[in-house]
Amino acid sequence: MIINRKSSLLILITVLLTIIMGSGDLFARRNGGGRGGRSANFSRSGVARSGSLSGRSRRQTRPAARPQRQNRKTANQVQPNRKASNQIQPNRQKNQDRSAQTREQRGTRDQKDRQEWQDDRQEAIKDRQEDRQTALNERQEDRQDFIEDEAYGHYHYHHDWDDDFAAGVVVGAAVAGTAAAAAAPPPTYVTVLPCQTIAIVRNGTSYYKCGTTWYQRCYAGSQVTYMVTTAPPGN
Amino acid sequence: MVKRFLTTFLLCLFCLIGSRAYAADAKALLLGMAENLASARQFSVTMKINYDAVQKSGQKIEFGETRNLIIQRPNHLRVEARQSDGDASSMIFDGKTIALCSRTENVYSLTPYSGDVDSAIRYAGGRMGIRIPLARLLVTTLPEELEQMMGPAAYVEKDVSGKLPLDHIAVRSDAVDLQAWIGADKLPRRIVLTYKNAPGEPQFRADFTNWNLSPKIGPETFVFTAPAGAEKIPTILPKIQANTLKDKKGGAQ
Numbered sequence: 001m002i003i004n005r006k007s008s009l010l011i012l013i014t015v016l017l018t019i020i021m022g023s024g025d026l027f028a029r030r031n032g033g034g035r036g037g038r039s040a041n042f043s044r045s046g047v048a049r050s051g052s053l054s055g056r057s058r059r060q061t062r063p064a065a066r067p068q069r070q071n072r073k074t075a076n077q078v079q080p081n082r083k084a085s086n087q088i089q090p091n092r093q094k095n096q097d098r099s100a101q102t103r104e105q106r107g108t109r110d111q112k113d114r115q116e117w118q119d120d121r122q123e124a125i126k127d128r129q130e131d132r133q134t135a136l137n138e139r140q141e142d143r144q145d146f147i148e149d150e151a152y153g154h155y156h157y158h159h160d161w162d163d164d165f166a167a168g169v170v171v172g173a174a175v176a177g178t179a180a181a182a183a184a185p186p187p188t189y190v191t192v193l194p195c196q197t198i199a200i201v202r203n204g205t206s207y208y209k210c211g212t213t214w215y216q217r218c219y220a221g222s223q224v225t226y227m228v229t230t231a232p233p234g235n
Numbered sequence: 236m237v238k239r240f241l242t243t244f245l246l247c248l249f250c251l252i253g254s255r256a257y258a259a260d261a262k263a264l265l266l267g268m269a270e271n272l273a274s275a276r277q278f279s280v281t282m283k284i285n286y287d288a289v290q291k292s293g294q295k296i297e298f299g300e301t302r303n304l305i306i307q308r309p310n311h312l313r314v315e316a317r318q319s320d321g322d323a324s325s326m327i328f329d330g331k332t333i334a335l336c337s338r339t340e341n342v343y344s345l346t347p348y349s350g351d352v353d354s355a356i357r358y359a360g361g362r363m364g365i366r367i368p369l370a371r372l373l374v375t376t377l378p379e380e381l382e383q384m385m386g387p388a389a390y391v392e393k394d395v396s397g398k399l400p401l402d403h404i405a406v407r408s409d410a411v412d413l414q415a416w417i418g419a420d421k422l423p424r425r426i427v428l429t430y431k432n433a434p435g436e437p438q439f440r441a442d443f444t445n446w447n448l449s450p451k452i453g454p455e456t457f458v459f460t461a462p463a464g465a466e467k468i469p470t471i472l473p474k475i476q477a478n479t480l481k482d483k484k485g486g487a488q
Binding site: 042043044045046047048049050051052053054055175187189204205206216217218219220221222224225227 | 284286287288289290291296298318320324335337340342344363364365366368369370371380381384408410411413428430432433437438439441466467468469470471472
């Protein structure tokens, strides 16, 4: 009877572990989109990615006085994720401490399991936030790389706006190839959608809604990003 | 006594001349390669790229990609890239339009731009923000740019470990240590860049294969055809002060 209970517990733990590990793998694949799959924990970015012969450091070219930043809202949409990610660590610690006390005081299996599930959930949330942050950093650094390393010659020395542009906030930008580009207000874009949503296709364009804000895809450098746009027809 | 002094002096002189000759050889070899590439009317090559991405923890992780390039001067360029994670993209310039395409996202953009390959690369890299590793190798101003950048150069060795004997050159500059392996045909077979001022001193490594200075170019080579079901999306460009793009040759806006 005791042996049966032990082996049942062992099987249960094995199944749980398999599910947890499997879901982690699925999550990694989902983030990779159509790609071969990537680990969310490693960033592809950095100065060596540029393959630049000059290897200029961004700090060497960063302007002393930075341009105006009236569009910081977009960055702030992403910023809370970073904050939240930082806040999770003490919460986890607190939960672990509480869990230890509970085990000692009560020693009940149910509570331990519940705590483990809570930890797993916290871990998953943290992972998701880190994924987003990694992707964001990667894209930002990609932009920074090209601006500083390949925008050589005359272009290079006049790129005082690089820091803001690379931070995913467009200051003084236009959508290329549109007749009203010069007169239109500068577009605002995010490198990662602030929510998980599905695309709505209207007239051949995919629209994404987060809260009350609509986005459509656009190129910012080599990266496909999400530009704030008006609601699609019929919405 | 005098004899011994003379012998030592002559030996030192030979060493000095010898080392300078090697340095001169190294520079000459590198500039020879640069001039060969700059003067080529057309070429195609495959670049197998690897680079170190230094993580926040300090751990160095290697990532890679393969790039197939074909250039027909004055104004045609095609780059097909595939990252190690499978992300596939392309850039095609036909003299009038820069077409970007992400096969992974199944989107493309068309940015009007008139000019030659040199100016298109500068525009794509400097204005549009397209990542073009070793972009300088693709422009006709490569010899002058290399000469400006080059610090001390040295001939490392004749590398006979591969199929072809290659001249291994090492050049130092303020921020980057460059190593190049150049064939007798004055084409690079391998380039390694070390970003010595960056944390972790990451490296960029490119192996060049399938060099062809007379590639087969068909009417469709530089024509962009959107993949089935691909969505056309806009490109965001930063607005730059009007005078920043002046006096750049071929810099059509």
